Amino acid sequence: MTTQWTIHGEKLVDENRHIRLSTVDVTLPDGVSFTQYVVKMPPAVMTIVVNEQREVLLMRRHRFIIDQWVWELPGGYVDHAEDIGLAAAREVEEETGWRPESMEHLVTFQPAIGSVDQPQIVYLARGAALTDTAPDVNEAQEIAWWPIDEAVAMIDRGEIIGASTVVAVYRVLSLL
Template sequence: MRWKNLMEQTVYENRWFRVNLADVELPDGRHLDHYLIRMRAVAVATVVNEANEVLLLWRHRFITDTWGWELAAGVVEDGEDVAVAAAREMEEETGWRPGPLTHLLSVEPSNGLTDAVHHIYWSERAEYVGDPEDDFESDRREWVPLKLVPDMVARGEVPAANMAAALLMLHHLRLG
């Protein structure tokens, strides 16, 4: 059954997202008002080194008041290549410049509410270039053994679904 978006009107907008109100026609002909969030693409990156350790950030998310492990991530700027954005975010947030990036997966973390797409990349090497420019993004940055990832996800230490999916995929690719 397909829902039809007949029209959208923006009710709020800033540089990161728009909140729209849509007139949606249901398969039985009824209509409903549905709020949705239109978002910019997000680029995510990490590296898995020769010891099968993954570079992670330990950070607090004030919205949910939770701590957890994440990968470096941020919005793709207008006209910016997604892989370039992923590399930029990783360097800004960790102080590590990734080698050639490989696309791992793209996910829609909340497709019932937003059109956000997170494009996740990884590299097999990185060069430390100094303290992170955006050191306020995380409490610490650590190389974590990839073999620990499934248990970390199971314990809720990787609360963001997009990050959990990426880390489990990397675990599968490198150790599975």
């Protein structure tokens, strides 16, 4: 059985290089019509770096939108023509000062598909080397290696709440 929404039109509300906000007029299969806000954003990449001691590299930062201090993975937007794996590795080094030794795709997901189109692409790096690159002070107040089991406990305590970090920690836990 196939059910489809009928899309009648889209109106741009605002747009810049990081976000496109529009409204879309739709009709459901049962005839109900409404206007839906739609957010489109460029793909975001994150990397969970795991060392030989089964520790993960996390950054502590303040997220003003929710006014909360949280631990999360390094990551950011993929530039238009940039290789996704290279973007993920670049973000790790820029934000933490650690250079991943390997990169492998771990999982891709959409965290809020009811209103937002922004693929979250998570990579796994097995090992990293400390570089002379100073971490970006605008990205993190603290950078630390945490045992994977402690990262799970941090999720339980609400210290890790970002969808990409939660997904990555649980996914890596199933691989180790």
